[in-house]
Amino acid sequence: MERCVAGGDVGMCQAIFPAHANHRGELSAGQLLKWMDATACLAAEKHAGVSCVTASMDDIQFEEAARVGQVITIKAKVNRAFNTSMEVGIKVTVQDVLTNVEKIVSVAYATYVAKPVGAKKIELEPVQLLSTEDHLEHTLATERRRIRLGYEQVFQNLMQESNKEGDYCDIFKEEDAVSTDLTHVQSIELVQPPHANHHGNTFGGQIMAWMETVASISASRLCRSYPILKSVNMFKFWGPSVVGDRLVFNAIVNNTFQNSVEVGVRVEAYNCEEWIKDQARHINSAFLIFNAVNDKGELLTFPGVKPTTKDSVRRYHGAIARRRIRLARKCILSAKEDKPSDPWERSNQAYVSYSNVAALTHLAAKQGWEITSMLEHINIWTHEEGDVLSLKVEMQVKIPSHLAFSLLSDFTRRRQWDKHFLTCEVLQAVNEDEKIYYVTSPPMTGHKPRDFVILVSQRQPCKPSEPYVVAVKSVTLTSKPPSPEYCRSEILCAGFQIYSDSDSSCTVCYFNQMTSGVMPYLAANLTGSSNSIEDAALECIKFLEQKGSKC
Numbered sequence: 001m002e003r004c005v006a007g008g009d010v011g012m013c014q015a016i017f018p019a020h021a022n023h024r025g026e027l028s029a030g031q032l033l034k035w036m037d038a039t040a041c042l043a044a045e046k047h048a049g050v051s052c053v054t055a056s057m058d059d060i061q062f063e064e065a066a067r068v069g070q071v072i073t074i075k076a077k078v079n080r081a082f083n084t085s086m087e088v089g090i091k092v093t094v095q096d097v098l099t100n101v102e103k104i105v106s107v108a109y110a111t112y113v114a115k116p117v118g119a120k121k122i123e124l125e126p127v128q129l130l131s132t133e134d135h136l137e138h139t140l141a142t143e144r145r146r147i148r149l150g151y152e153q154v155f156q157n158l159m160q161e162s163n164k165e166g167d168y169c170d171i172f173k174e175e176d177a178v179s180t181d182l183t184h185v186q187s188i189e190l191v192q193p194p195h196a197n198h199h200g201n202t203f204g205g206q207i208m209a210w211m212e213t214v215a216s217i218s219a220s221r222l223c224r225s226y227p228i229l230k231s232v233n234m235f236k237f238w239g240p241s242v243v244g245d246r247l248v249f250n251a252i253v254n255n256t257f258q259n260s261v262e263v264g265v266r267v268e269a270y271n272c273e274e275w276i277k278d279q280a281r282h283i284n285s286a287f288l289i290f291n292a293v294n295d296k297g298e299l300l301t302f303p304g305v306k307p308t309t310k311d312s313v314r315r316y317h318g319a320i321a322r323r324r325i326r327l328a329r330k331c332i333l334s335a336k337e338d339k340p341s342d343p344w345e346r347s348n349q350a351y352v353s354y355s356n357v358a359a360l361t362h363l364a365a366k367q368g369w370e371i372t373s374m375l376e377h378i379n380i381w382t383h384e385e386g387d388v389l390s391l392k393v394e395m396q397v398k399i400p401s402h403l404a405f406s407l408l409s410d411f412t413r414r415r416q417w418d419k420h421f422l423t424c425e426v427l428q429a430v431n432e433d434e435k436i437y438y439v440t441s442p443p444m445t446g447h448k449p450r451d452f453v454i455l456v457s458q459r460q461p462c463k464p465s466e467p468y469v470v471a472v473k474s475v476t477l478t479s480k481p482p483s484p485e486y487c488r489s490e491i492l493c494a495g496f497q498i499y500s501d502s503d504s505s506c507t508v509c510y511f512n513q514m515t516s517g518v519m520p521y522l523a524a525n526l527t528g529s530s531n532s533i534e535d536a537a538l539e540c541i542k543f544l545e546q547k548g549s550k551c
Contacts, residue, residue, distance in 0.1 A: 010043040012074045016066055022226070027066040029229040030209030032092070035074055036108065037205025040088040043076040044112035047086060048124055051197065052112040054204030055085060057235040058148065059326070064103045065228075066094040072105070079134075080141035081124040085113045087141045109144055115199070126463075136365045142462055143354045151234070151325075158321035159314075177306035178222060180316070183253035183263075185218040191245045202241040207267060207284055210249055211235075215263040215288040218251040222261060222302050227290035230260065233322050239283045241269040248280070252312075255319035256302040260291045262319040287322060352475065353434055356457045359493040360471040363390060363511050378537045393510040393537050399548030401498050401506035405468035407547055408496050408508070409458040411437050417543035418536055422449070427480060433458050438480055441489075451486035453477050456495075467509075468498040508540070 012035060014020075020031045037054055044052040066072050072094050079087045092105040114122040129135045187210070189195075195206045212229055219227040241247060251265045264287050268280035292300040307316045366383055369392055373380040381392040397404055407413060414421045420441050428436040434457050443449040452474060459469040474490040482488040493513040500506050 009075055009077045010039055010046060011076075012039045014072050014074075016068050016070050016072055018068055021068045024226070025068045027068075027072065027094075028209075028212075029062065030212040032062075032066070032072070032105070033060075033208040033212060034203070034205035035072070036076075036090050036092065036106075037110070037203060037208065039074045040076040040090050040110045041112060041204075043078055043088050044086050044114075047078040047081065047127065048112075048114040048122065050117060050122060051115045051199055052086075053115055053201055053240065054235075054237055055111040055113045056148070056237065057110040057204075057208075057232070058108060058144070059234050060106055060108045060232040062106050062230055064094060064105045066105060069097070071095045071097060078127050079109075079137040081127050082145070084122050084124060085111055086124065087111055087144065089137055109141075111148070115201075132365050132367065136361060139361050139466070140354075140358050142459075143357050147354055148234075154325065155318075155321055158324060159318065162317045162321065177304040180253050180305050180307050180312050183218045183221045183251075183305070185214050185221075185251045187214045187217075187249045187251075189247045189249070191241055191243050191247060193243055196243045200243045202243075202245070202247075204235070204237060207237075207241070207247070208232075208235055208286075210247065211251075211265045211267065211284070211286055212288065214249040214251040215265050216290065218253055218263045219261050219288075219290040219292075222253060222256065222305070223292040223300050225292040225294070225300060227261070227292050229288060230291055231289045231326070233262075233287035233289065233326070235284065235286045237284050239269070239281055241281075241283055242271075245269045245271055246275055247283075252315070253305055254287070254312075254315040255323075256305050257323060258301060259299040260289055261302050262322065263288050263290065264315060264319075287319070289326075352455060353457050356455055356471040356473045357459060357469060359473060360469065360495045360497070360511060363493050363513060364392075364497055364509065366390070373534065375534060377541060378534060380533055380537075389514045391510075391512045391514065391533070393533060395508045395510070395537050395541050396501075396505065397508050397541055397544050397548075398505050399544055400504060401468055401500035403548045404498050404506050404508055404544050405458070405460070405470070407544055408498070409456065409470045411435070411439070411454075411456055413543075413547075414439075417539040419539075420536075427453070427477060436475065436477060440486065448485070448487045450489040451483070452489055452491060453480050454491055464500065469495065470498075471495040508544070510537075510540075 014035065016027050018025075020027055022028050037057070041052055041054065072092065074090065074092050076088050076090045079089045088110045090106075090108045090110060092107070093102050094105050095102045114124060116122045127134070127138060129138055189210055191202050196202050216227050216229070246269070248268045248270070249265060250268075251263055254262045254264045256262075265285065266282065267284040269283045270280060274280065292302075294300055305316070307313045366385070368385075369381040369383045371379060371381050377396040379394040381394070383390040383392070411421075412424050412426065414424055421439055422442050423438075423440045425438050426435055427438050430436065434455065437452075437454050437456060439452045439454060441450045441452070453476070454472050455475045457469075457471045459471075461468060472491055472494040474492070491512075493511070495511055497509045497511070498506055499509070
């Protein structure tokens with residue numbers, strides 16, 4: 001094993017030996033989780049300057065299997081420091097030493113908490129941002145944190161919807177269904193010094209590895225094969241355990257979904273006194289998703305399961321809710337998504353918002369913008385990447401940045417300066433930071449008028465050097481289907497970033513990733529036969545300064 005520390009990054013490079021592998025010669029998922037946690041913890045401690053403990057690890061997807069003889073590389077770096085916690089990004093790749101082909105195994109994000117010495121309070125230093133990628137991940141870390149904090153509420157909302165449908169016990173009538181009780185597995189581990197850090201706290205990665213083992217045994221009772229861990233639904237550590245503790249792992253299948261199975265694992269800790277008195281400390285829970293293959297590599301089908309108690313019914317429907325969230329995230333965050341599903345189904349609204357802000361942040365951070373026009377207070381830039389053309393309009397405005405943000409984030413005001421907005425109405429105020437609008441645009445010669453259903457996500461900066469953000473993208477809303485009177489158009493990515501220059505001035509940057517729906521409005525401008533972009537920018541500045549002077 002080789003570990004290196006460079007700049008803000010920590011890396012680990014490890015050849016995979018038979019001792020690290022399962023019976024198929026593939027790297028054990030439990031072993032990989034231990035390595036990921038150890039590498040990420042080193043990155044967190046390097047930044048904090050004190051010992052750190054694992055607080056949580058976001059959903060983990062395993063995309064590729066690593067085999068004996070190959071080389072695994074794990075890189076970790078702190079993306080953002082909050083008050084006492086840090087987000088650490090983890091990237092795992094595998095390289096075949098014979099072909100030199102490298103593939104991504106997993107990209108994950110973990111949260112670590114600095115552990116103070118004595119009564120000393122820890123105040124983490126900000127992360128030094130040295131590259132464009134550092135700035136990008138630093139910004140998106142705040143969005144990912146919003147998802148973590150809001151996950152439980154989304155889950156509870158889905159469970160409440162399930163409860164409204166009444167008693168489910170009579171719907172489990174599948175003849176071959178297996179009682180979930182038959183999949184229960186319990187394992188007990190004694191925490192010894194090799195399992196803990198120098199403070200005696202059990203490594204989070206070690207607990208993850210033990211959880212993977214017991215969950216695998218539970219899943220195997222349904223498939224009569226060796227399950228393969230495909231994803232983990234957020235590890236969260238509720239409390240510590242130390243050397244000498246007895247850890248009791250209880251695993252049980254919650255539900256099956258044709259070719260996959262969810263296993264829930266609960267971990268309880270006992271010291272000697274608690275062990276005698278049977279007083280458990282709940283320190284961790286997680287949900288692991290497995291599939292299984294036959295000798296030909298074909299996916300096996302899992303039998304249905306039958307919950308037999310009130311608690312098992314709750315877990316059965318909890319698995320359905322978590323699956324809805326996973327599928328929503330996978331669909332929305334996929335780069336291949338063409339037609340997003342209804343975003344404001346409760347299971348995916350947080351991920352749509354994340355995708356919206358992330359897309360604008362990525363677009364603004366791209367290298368290679370070329371200036372095409374320079375006027376007083378207005379600069380216009382374009383960016384070409386393959387067949388995708390993007391536009392950036394930079395405007396100097398003489399009002400405070402917070403006022404510009406307030407005016408530009410309310411799209412019902414857009415008609416006052418943008419002639420391409422004929423009408424604009426709020427369809428749904430999702431929360432204080434997200435609204436869905438219905439917009440119509442005037443017709444071009446020989447064409448129908450166009451309409452759009454757009455999500456507008458607004459974000460205030462966490463510190464003065466960061467911009468206000470107003471992100472825009474098209475979404476599908478089942479309550480607003482396309483109308484024959486209009487040509488339904490799409491906005492892939494657009495919005496504003498607003499930077500403060502002084503107490504009375506700011507820089508407003510407008511971005512738009514072109515689609516066929518908006519290109520006709522801008523084509524003449526880009527060829528020089530029209531000044532519609534400059535005119536719109538001048539109207540925007542005039543609107544902001546006039547309205548801002550009255551505030």
